[in-house]
Amino acid sequence: MDELATPLEDIRARIAAAAQLTRRAPDAVTLVAISKTHPAEAIMPLLAQGQRVFGENRVQEAQEKWPALREAHSGVTLHLVGQLQSNKAEDAVRLFDCIHSLDRPSLVGALAKAMDRAGRRVPCFIQVNIGEEAQKGGCAIPEVPALLAEARGADVPVMGLMCVPPAKVEAAPYFALLGKIADDHGLAALSMGMSEDFETAIMLGATHVRVGSALFGAREAA
Ligand SMILES: *Cc1c(COP(=O)(O)O)cnc(C)c1O
Numbered sequence: 001m002d003e004l005a006t007p008l009e010d011i012r013a014r015i016a017a018a019a020q021l022t023r024r025a026p027d028a029v030t031l032v033a034i035s036k037t038h039p040a041e042a043i044m045p046l047l048a049q050g051q052r053v054f055g056e057n058r059v060q061e062a063q064e065k066w067p068a069l070r071e072a073h074s075g076v077t078l079h080l081v082g083q084l085q086s087n088k089a090e091d092a093v094r095l096f097d098c099i100h101s102l103d104r105p106s107l108v109g110a111l112a113k114a115m116d117r118a119g120r121r122v123p124c125f126i127q128v129n130i131g132e133e134a135q136k137g138g139c140a141i142p143e144v145p146a147l148l149a150e151a152r153g154a155d156v157p158v159m160g161l162m163c164v165p166p167a168k169v170e171a172a173p174y175f176a177l178l179g180k181i182a183d184d185h186g187l188a189a190l191s192m193g194m195s196e197d198f199e200t201a202i203m204l205g206a207t208h209v210r211v212g213s214a215l216f217g218a219r220e221a222a
Helices: 007-021 040-048 059-072 086-095 105-118 141-153 172-184 198-203
Strands: 030-034 053-056 077-080 098-102 124-128 158-163 189-191 208-211
Touching: 007 030, 007 198, 040 059, 053 059, 059 077, 059 086, 077 086, 086 105, 098 105, 098 158, 105 141, 124 141, 141 158, 158 172, 172 189, 172 198, 189 208, 198 208
Parallel strands: 030 053, 030 208, 053 077, 077 098, 098 124, 124 158, 158 189
Antiparallel strands: none
């Protein structure tokens, strides 16, 4: 690796290598740079290097940071990767270009209404609680078909499935399972893989990897 490579160049090269190993085109994988907790000054170097897809986990934080950054840089798309409260659906639909955390029927209703009002359909991922963890967000696996049907019925576009696998265990089986569930439902996109495991996720079919700390450095403990 070139010792002058920036973290972004390094991640891009690793994405391309993982894609190539499984005979996928590097541009089949979208790098979503997760900039949560990081100020505009930390984001600007990535914008300067051409990164245009970013993710945030809080509506309010994104509202505070992104309008000015977008004013200065064209072509930015913003992804929401955190839990979304129904009463924030309208703000989210106005600000974000993709929502990775559709996890319950009541949110389908709120998003449908918000999309009608805003006059735009924002593509979503259904977040799946892939490790069946009690404390974790996401739709339970057996409830995915009903949630998908509900979204389709409400004209809320679902492009694929998203997961955050259990911490500190091998993620590959969970990525493979998410891929199988997506296949079963004819969904093409898979949002999976973070700083520690995005290469594995790509080899198992990820179309969107969500990388934070490997690009920006460690976040302060919440
Ligand atoms: C913070 C976060 C990420 C990025 O995690 P890193 O380990 O810093 O790469 C990805 N996905 C979600 C849902 C997150 O909240």
